[in-house]
Amino acid sequence: MMIRPAELAAIRDGEVDLAFRRWDRPRVRVGTRMRTAVGVLEVTQVERVALSSLRAEDARRAGAPSLAALREGLGHRPDRSVFRVGLRYAGPDPREALREQVPGAGEIEQIRAWLDRLDAASRHGPWTRATLQIIDRSPGVRAPELAAELGRETAEWKADVRKLKEKGLTESLAIGYRLSPRGEAVLDHGGPPRERAPRPPGTPVPRSIGAPATRGLRDAGVTTLEQVAEYTLEQLRALHGVGPIAVERLAEALAERGLTLRSP
Structure with missing residues (x-):
């Protein structure tokens, strides 16, 4: 079950506890635990529902900007059923x-x-x-x-x-x-310790930004969020491979750790 990074963060923070999907059959079960970038999520509900039955409260709990936006997002693949999936944050990845x-x-x-x-x-x-x-x-x-x-x-x-x-x-x-x-x-074990380069200090950039953005940052010598925070938005956008989605996900990851991009 794919969940966007912003939605994962909202589930972890208790702001979102529902997701809606178009499936031909249930893809998860109640009690399913999923390891994600923010930790472990648990499925608390799986229910087939009619698109017309969705209400504004469903949209709010799913993190959608409006009921119309939620319904529009579910408008594709009308041959498949709509499922309401309850989700809760179950703790960090062990x-x-x-x-x-x-x-x-x-x-x-x-x-x-x-x-x-x-x-x-x-x-x-x-x-x-x-x-x-x-x-x-x-x-x-x-x-x-x-x-x-x-x-x-x-x-x-x-x-x-x-x-x-x-x-x-x-x-x-x-x-x-x-x-x-x-x-x-x-x-x-059983032999002399191998010589290894020291691990870089700081929080690694999230995997969710994608390989092109990761390579662009690496080419600039940036491997941690603390280093990203030294860049302005304009400087970050100027790096090869760092597109709008990568910038959004970096900003989310920075905010989770109380960091921000440098002001111009």
Whole structure:
């Protein structure tokens, strides 16, 4: 279920608790939990409704500017039913805290045994250590490039990386991945710690701005929201690849952390 960044923020802040979708069948169930950019959302209601039954209160709870705007947004695909979906913020993504938890020797052995089971069950042969190593060596590199270097198909390899992410070993960046402190500890276990560049301080720019904007910011030496806040709106718009949607999402991310763009 796709939800725009502004809507995610509004759900987290308690300002929105409904969404309306045109579906041929329900795509979520009551109790479904979804990991998003703002944390975990829980589905509290899924109900088929008539478009004509929607009221101004529905529009307000869905974050629409008006009932007319809500109905207009649902005007496409009239062959599909309208579903009312209740949503609530269920807390931060537990993987974020897990990534920072450096395991002890006993837990590392358990994780490594789990990695061995993944390798044994894979029709591609062992892949877990090679994947951790290439991400460690090439943080922020696009997934297709990493998959190609390993001789893997991109979508299939990304699905494998998500398994590592569930255990807090990797984290997704706006482009590519990097190992978490937890993943570094697992990879380094039994040998000397690898030399790594220090992690840049600050809050990484959100993945929701898209790859072109991320590359444009990176080319300008900007990788964190704190660095974005040093730019004026005009300077930000002038960067290659940073379009209106990216600017909007950066502004939302800045506001969430009490930051703003620099005044002209």
